[in-house]
Amino acid sequence: MALTLLGSSVIAGLITSVLGNLRAAAAARREGYANAVRSLIARGEYPYRVRRRVSDEPDVLAALVGRGHDLQEQLAACRTWVNSEHRALGELFDKALADIDANVKQATADAWNQAPMATASGMNLNGWGPGDQRPHLARLERAIAYRFGWRRLLPRKLWHLEP
Secondary structure: HHHHHHHHHHHHHHHHHHHHHHHHHHHHHHHHHHHHHHHHHHHHHHHHHHHHOOOOOOOHHHHHHHHHHHHHHHHHHHHHHHHHOOOOHHHHHHHHHHHHHHHHHHHHHHHHHOOOOOOHHHHHHOOOOOOOHHHHHHHHHHHHHHHHHHHHHEEEEEEEOOO
């Protein structure tokens, strides 16, 4: 009787430990993907920061350049993490970044060539910029959902990534 009781306690402890580890792994995965998407959004917003700079003083320029470098490092780290976590999602992350960069690079170059903003009304860019980057993120976001819960067990060919 005591052996049965002890055995069931050990099994319950093991199950609790496994479930706790699964929850922790899912939380880490969730945070990693949130950081990756946050970095892609920041990449899409960078030209607006450059365009809305208030001066061409060295400290303002240095802050923007520093932010750009930090963003590049962050994107490289996210790319590495996503690719190591799941190859198919790594491909989708790379595609989203390439699509965003196709719009952002020209807008960033144009922003650097524009004069700094001198008035509050100048902050209204009236349609200037790379535009909405959300469509480039949508497929990646749908795929990320397949890394959690029961959908995690589905093979990629069963993922429904189109709206």
